[in-house]
Amino acid sequence: MRSFVGVLLILSTLILPVPVQAAGGIFSLTISMPQDTVSTRSEIQLMIKLTNATDHEITLFDTDQYCDYTVEVRDSNGQSAPETEKKRKLRCAEPVAGKVIIVKLKPGEHHEVLIFVSDLFDMTRPDKYTVQVAREIPKEMGQGQVKSNKIAVTVTE
Amino acid sequence: VLSRTNDPYHNSIITAGNGGTKPTQAAFTIFYNQGTQKYELEQTLQPDEQMWIDVGRLISEHVPDKNGNLLPGDLTSGSYEFRDLTNKHIGTLFEGKIVYDKTYGHVTYGCGYCCGYNYVQLMRNPLGVPLDLTADNAVQARDVCAGITVDVSDAFYNNWSTASTTIATVDYYGTHTGHALGSTTSNTHGDLPSKTRFCPINTCYPGGGDNVAVMPKIMFGGNDITGTTQSVVVGQQIALTASYGLPSGVTVNSQSWSVPGTITGGFVHNDTNGGPAAYSLTGKSTTFYWYSTPNYAKASYQVTFTLHLSDGASPSATTTFSVAGTSAPSGNITPGSNAIVSGDLLQYIGSGGLPGMTFHVYLNLPPSGYSGIFTWDQIRTDSWVRTPATGSARTCTAPSNPSGLSTGQDTSYPYAVGDQTQDSPYVSLYATDIETSRTFSATMYAMWDPHLPNSIPVPLGYIQWNFSGDATITNAATNQWTLKSSSAGSNKTFTPSSSYLQWSGTLGAGEVCH
Numbered sequence: 001m002r003s004f005v006g007v008l009l010i011l012s013t014l015i016l017p018v019p020v021q022a023a024g025g026i027f028s029l030t031i032s033m034p035q036d037t038v039s040t041r042s043e044i045q046l047m048i049k050l051t052n053a054t055d056h057e058i059t060l061f062d063t064d065q066y067c068d069y070t071v072e073v074r075d076s077n078g079q080s081a082p083e084t085e086k087k088r089k090l091r092c093a094e095p096v097a098g099k100v101i102i103v104k105l106k107p108g109e110h111h112e113v114l115i116f117v118s119d120l121f122d123m124t125r126p127d128k129y130t131v132q133v134a135r136e137i138p139k140e141m142g143q144g145q146v147k148s149n150k151i152a153v154t155v156t157e
Numbered sequence: 158v159l160s161r162t163n164d165p166y167h168n169s170i171i172t173a174g175n176g177g178t179k180p181t182q183a184a185f186t187i188f189y190n191q192g193t194q195k196y197e198l199e200q201t202l203q204p205d206e207q208m209w210i211d212v213g214r215l216i217s218e219h220v221p222d223k224n225g226n227l228l229p230g231d232l233t234s235g236s237y238e239f240r241d242l243t244n245k246h247i248g249t250l251f252e253g254k255i256v257y258d259k260t261y262g263h264v265t266y267g268c269g270y271c272c273g274y275n276y277v278q279l280m281r282n283p284l285g286v287p288l289d290l291t292a293d294n295a296v297q298a299r300d301v302c303a304g305i306t307v308d309v310s311d312a313f314y315n316n317w318s319t320a321s322t323t324i325a326t327v328d329y330y331g332t333h334t335g336h337a338l339g340s341t342t343s344n345t346h347g348d349l350p351s352k353t354r355f356c357p358i359n360t361c362y363p364g365g366g367d368n369v370a371v372m373p374k375i376m377f378g379g380n381d382i383t384g385t386t387q388s389v390v391v392g393q394q395i396a397l398t399a400s401y402g403l404p405s406g407v408t409v410n411s412q413s414w415s416v417p418g419t420i421t422g423g424f425v426h427n428d429t430n431g432g433p434a435a436y437s438l439t440g441k442s443t444t445f446y447w448y449s450t451p452n453y454a455k456a457s458y459q460v461t462f463t464l465h466l467s468d469g470a471s472p473s474a475t476t477t478f479s480v481a482g483t484s485a486p487s488g489n490i491t492p493g494s495n496a497i498v499s500g501d502l503l504q505y506i507g508s509g510g511l512p513g514m515t516f517h518v519y520l521n522l523p524p525s526g527y528s529g530i531f532t533w534d535q536i537r538t539d540s541w542v543r544t545p546a547t548g549s550a551r552t553c554t555a556p557s558n559p560s561g562l563s564t565g566q567d568t569s570y571p572y573a574v575g576d577q578t579q580d581s582p583y584v585s586l587y588a589t590d591i592e593t594s595r596t597f598s599a600t601m602y603a604m605w606d607p608h609l610p611n612s613i614p615v616p617l618g619y620i621q622w623n624f625s626g627d628a629t630i631t632n633a634a635t636n637q638w639t640l641k642s643s644s645a646g647s648n649k650t651f652t653p654s655s656s657y658l659q660w661s662g663t664l665g666a667g668e669v670c671h
Contacts, residue, residue, distance in 0.1 A: 064568040
């Protein structure tokens with residue numbers, strides 16, 4: 001079975017050619033939350049803004065936000081927060097069929113994605129957590145990984 | 158308050174001074190054009206300090222007031238007023254006016270007069286005081302100059318008392334606390350200038366009745382909203398709690414909320430369960446969300462909390478919510494078609510690499526004051542049949558949670574955010590097969606979320622779409638395929654709807670064949 005990364009490489013090469021850029025300069029990631037303090041009973045939303053940092057149009061392919069982005073959550077001791085069952089069961093490798101959102105961005109344009117961090121990590125223990133996300137740069141754009149800013153969220157009783 | 162009529166503005170200087178021992182904020186207002194327009198200045202005056210206002214200079218030099226207004230160049234008459242903003246009741250300002258008449262050499266002087274109060278009374282009489290809870294009373298009086306009733310409570314602070322402290326007590330500010338069922342009276346006193354000439358200071362003694370009873374209050378966000386109107390928006394969390402005290406020996410048989418309108422207890426969105434959540438209206442607290450309003454417009458709903466007590470009484474409390482709707486939604490789509498992409502993908506896609514299906518949603522007039530976001534979610538029914546060169550055909554579906562579904566939410570919630578989204582679903586084609594056919598149908602739902610703490614998305618409408626395609630292999634060695642047949646349904650229009658989508662499972666990427 002062929003990997004989905006390979007499928008997307010073919011798509012972008014044949015349909016939507018893009019110039020090759022050095023890793024790290026293709027796009028930027030900025031994350032934010034509607035609240036910096038939430039209760040243990042609240043879901044924790046995270047808005048991810050991906051901005052084209054080049055001087056030309058770029059094209060990315062979104063499939064499932066929980067696979068397109070890697071989310072890291074650490075507690076106040078720097079320990080990774082416990083993963084939820086959804087996170088443990090997440091299967092992102094080798095898809096051969098499914099949803100595709102073609103994200104075409106002109107220079108400076110951005111695309112937003114919403115993730116529920118509390119679906120991935122058990123953050124029911126009151127603490128101050130640090131959240132950061134990352135996204136792989138497609139091979140045809142130079143490979144590598146782009147990391148977002150870090151933000152803090154305080155979970156209270 | 159000082160007030161006076163002035164005739165020739167030009168060459169007039171109006172003065173006011175602070176005769177008190179503390180700084181005071183003085184407001185000066187000129188009324189002109191038959192009193193329909195005004196020019197306002199404010200200044201802090203130290204003790205014994207004066208403010209000098211040259212009206213002719215304000216006109217000729219086009220000096221703007223605190224609101225940026227200018228006096229007309231041809232202004233010759235009007236009236237003016239000084240107001241002591243710091244000492245509302247017994248002011249410390251004194252006023253004077255000098256008119257220089259260059260023709261005749263006259264200098265004239267005039268003084269102001271004060272404005273007193275009459276009709277001094279309690280704002281609420283009788284005052285209903287909830288048992289074990291508090292109720293505020295206040296003192297109001299009529300401002301003789303302005304002709305309006307104003308709150309003068311601060312002149313009566315620290316002088317409140319009740320006839321029976323067993324039934325109710327009252328604090329420095331006039332806040333009453335009910336201790337036992339029954340009635341009593343409360344009084345206060347304070348000094349106010351009277352309406353008669355020269356405004357002599359009179360001590361006033363307003364009083365009234367207090368009735369202590371079981372009176373529930375409705376709390377929202379920590380505030381007592383009983384008897385008020387609150388402005389909210391669809392999707393906003395409404396968490397209400399009733400607050401009440403009970404006399405000894407009386408218990409609660411039941412308590413309930415009456416909430417008109419279309420409400421939900423929330424919006425559940427996990428992999429195996431999605432849609433509106435249940436709610437309860439039979440407790441001391443309730444949490445719900447209005448998720449639609451008639452014609453998507455603003456609606457007013459009266460919420461009532463009722464107690465049913467063991468002594469047969471059924472006291473209740475009401476509050477009103479003004480709920481902003483989303484405004485009318487509309488939407489459109491741009492469809493694509495089936496195609497073989499790069500030789501070995503059967504994909505629903507637009508020409509030139511454009512998305513297969515693009516969805517847009519609009520609101521006629523989005524609720525103002527909210528940075529709301531559009532969210533999308535899709536319910537997909539999808540299967541494909543792979544026919545190998547040898548052996549039996551395999552029917553494939555997406556991996557699902559729970560397993561074995563061919564219909565479910567398309568990947569994770571939400572499908573996307575923003576006023577548009579798209580889908581270009583694909584199936585990889587294998588060189589070991591000779592034919593692959595796919596049948597796909599989906600409903601894409603558009604929602605709007607006010608993006609407030611703990612808010613939920615509310616439904617706007619949906620678009621149903623579907624297609625089928627059949628591909629056959631042309632070169633197994635290089636895995637090249639061609640499209641044998643393709644069809645797309647016609648029902649691809651946006652349908653406004655205030656019904657939530659619902660799902661009991663989620664389809665992921667990939668395939669499970671059997």
